Amino acid sequence: MYSMEAYRKHLDEGGLDRQLSLIHSCAGIDKSRERMRELLHCMLENFGRNELCFVSAPGRTEMGGNHTDHNHGHVLAAAVNLDCLAAFSRAEGNVVTIISKGYNPITVDISEAGPHTEEKETSAAIVRGVADGFRKLGLKIGGFNACVHSTIPAGAGLSSSAAFEVLVGRIFSYLFNDGKVGPLEIASVAKQAENIHFGKPCGFMDQMACSFEGILSIDFADPASPGVTRVEPGFDTQGCSEGFYNTGYRLCVIDTGGSHADLTPDYAAIPEEMFQAAICCGQEQAHGLTINRILEHMDSIREKVGDRAVLRLFHFIGEDERALKQAQALHAGDMDEFLRLVAQSGHSSSDLLQNCFSPSAPKRQPIPLALSLTELFLGSHGVGRVHGGGFAGTIQAYVHDSDFNRYRRSMRNIFGENSVIELSIRQPGNEFLTITETGTGA
Structure with a gap:
């Protein structure tokens, strides 16, 4: 933890510019400095002159694997420069107070476990859910104060909620667990908070990408503990490139x-049709199916689930393989091949998965x-x-x-x-x- 004066001094002297350029962008350093100054002012006005620290959690973008995670497939995802940024300090007791620019302040007594019905679909539910998840893992929790500013547009598909969940998890880890809680644990707790406390049946990709960062090839064959391979692109990633x-x-x-x-019915129909079609082929999810096996059970799928389910299984098989090939193309520095695969992914989602309208x-x-x-x-x-x-x-x-x-x-x-x-x-x-x-x- 550091004093407010120390942060102000190093902001003014450019001592944090390198970090800011890496998490946001070189072109956005002035805006990043201003965000930090505003958060320092917020902390001083609302919580006094305490020692504090800054933490950031990014949004994410899906690069490959459209609707493959819920059927135990592969996904290519990446953390992005848009983020939730927070100044935070320890508080006495078990009360968490968060002031977010553009939102109403929230106060949560985390000594009360379990979902609260009146908090459903609120930020308070996420805070309580992350605290509950830490407690269930035998990790320590406690009260803290925080001022938060997010540049992730809500509803733009960049996972603003997952970023906030990971942010809260990182604060609990830093303040009460010596910063030793790993990205998989934080992602798992974040998903449970959104599923159980917030009340949204999301998958696992968003929290994984926000927590691990970088470009990730994720294998959801074991959905409780996905396999993660960080993709090191074969391009020049050094310096301040936009x-x-x-x-x-x-x-x-x-x-x-x-x-x-x-x-919601449109979203829910995709995994449900894949599950039901896979059952016709003798298994519980689409992962592991082949085109030949689908052809062998074509009559049963069409009769019980419909033609669209067949097409969606075709999409899954192609997209699952494509997500791996995209990771390989990035690692090899082959942008032409990567873009060719992106185009294939887009056509498959439109023609086979049918999730464009x-x-x-x-x-x-x-x-x-x-x-x-x-x-x-x-x-x-x-x-x-x-x-x-x-x-x-x-x-x-x-x-x-x-x-x-x-x-x-x-x-x-x-x-x-x-x-x-x-x-x-x-x-x-x-x-x-x-x-x-x-x-x-x-």
Whole structure:
């Protein structure tokens, strides 16, 4: 923990610039400094002049493996530069108080275990859930005060809730467990908090990507303890590069503004149809199925689950293999092959998985529109795919540097000024913004 004066001094002298450039971006250092100053002011106004520390937890982007995790498949995911940033200090007793810019303050007495019905779908439920998860693992918890500022847009498919869950877990780890709680434990606790306390039946990919950071190839064959391989890209990842490393491309998501309201049945139908179709083939999930085995049981699947279930199994098999090949292409530094696979993924989601618009509202198709415009505007200079759950929300695009500004202007004209969100990949190792004895960021 460090004094407020020490943080202010090193901010003014540029002693934290290196860390800020690694977790946010070089171009955004001025904004990062301002965020830290605002959080210091928030802590002083609300909690007094206490020793404190800063912690960050990133949002995430899905790069491959669209709707494969719930059927025990492979996913390629990455932490991004947009984050939840918090200043925090220890508090007496077992009360957690969090003040988040743009939200109502929350106060949670974490000595009371178990879900609280009145807290469902609130930030308080997440705090209580993470504390409960730590307790069940035999880990220590206690009260703390925090001021939080997030740059992750809510509802943009970048996992703002998972980032907040991981943030709370990192604070409990730092203050009460000597910082020794690992990323898998934090991710597992975060998922349980969202499932049980918050009341959202999410998968595990979001929390894993936010907690481990970097680019991850995740194997969900054992969903309780997924296998994680960190992908080391074969590109120049050193220095202060903007965009998607130094490949000549920018990575972004486009928020199409489509509403997720009333889409729960569409989301739920994807894993359910895969499960039911897999049962027709003699197993409980799609993982491990082959095209030949599906063909052998085609009549049974079509009769009991329908034609769409067959197509969704075809998507799963191809997408599961593709997520591994994408990781291999990145590791080899083969951007052409990687983009070819991204394009295949996009077509498979659209044609086979069929999660680009809701059949209950066929006139509302913002995702297919954004994908068609991306192809129209970029041609061979980029590629787009549906991002995350689908049906509404965001697409992901890799755009050549030479076309990015024009593409951004064009998409903003159609989907809104804040619709194009540029991302960079965040590497692990800078979760806590600390001060060394020499005065530079650790």
